[in-house]
Amino acid sequence: MITINLAMAVVLAVLYSVGFYLLLQRSLMRILIGIVVLGHGANLLLQLAGGPPARAPVLGTALPEEFADPLPQALALTAIVITFALTTYLLALGYRSWVLTGRDEVQDDVEDRRVAERERPEGSMEEDAEGPDDEEDPGSAAASDRTDEPAEVSGSGAAR
Template structure:
């Protein structure tokens, strides 16, 4: 089985756009990224399933000409998961908009504290290294 170059390019564009949107700070953009990634996953699963073939039922179609039902089942599962995640993010974005007036994801206060602590530790290490260089230069 070979994959069509057009499908490979479409999948690459869908995944890159989806991941780009997923890394944004707005919940609506994150939601759009999840939706685009879901569509990309469904297209990947359908492409991996191969060309259309006969129904996977014994007695109706020759076993050599049957379609693989696993990618179709996985695509249906991906559709359900994407729908559930989409509804959750829509509810989260609506709640954020109604409470805060915007849907931007803010930094966690604990993350800011850790970042300040790391900056202080790096500065103290630089100061210690400079003091040691000065001591060596004076000796």
């Protein structure tokens, strides 16, 4: 079993907590950075799983104990490539989302929006100003046309 030093444990704790905190934000950009930070945390943890720093593996001759464990390094390398590729994809997707909808905010869940619509009493429209205004642009209007919501809800959506 491998134990790690305190400094690294603190760094890991910071990376993971910052990563998960950012993941819980509404802005897509922050979520993306959260994924990146979380990915760094996971890759660092993989590295540390190989034990304390030691001689570069494979290179030169030395006793087996003096070499660092090469496996976690190989694993981390693979993981870095994968997280890098997927981050790029997510970035492209985020840009596409911004082009299409004109904002980089993750909208409410479809079900949540339906429940919110049902609970709102007739005629109270001002609450909408605070929430993310999903119904403004034609894209979201098309979403409600796609019968995600019952007739009376999409009716009120069109009224706004």
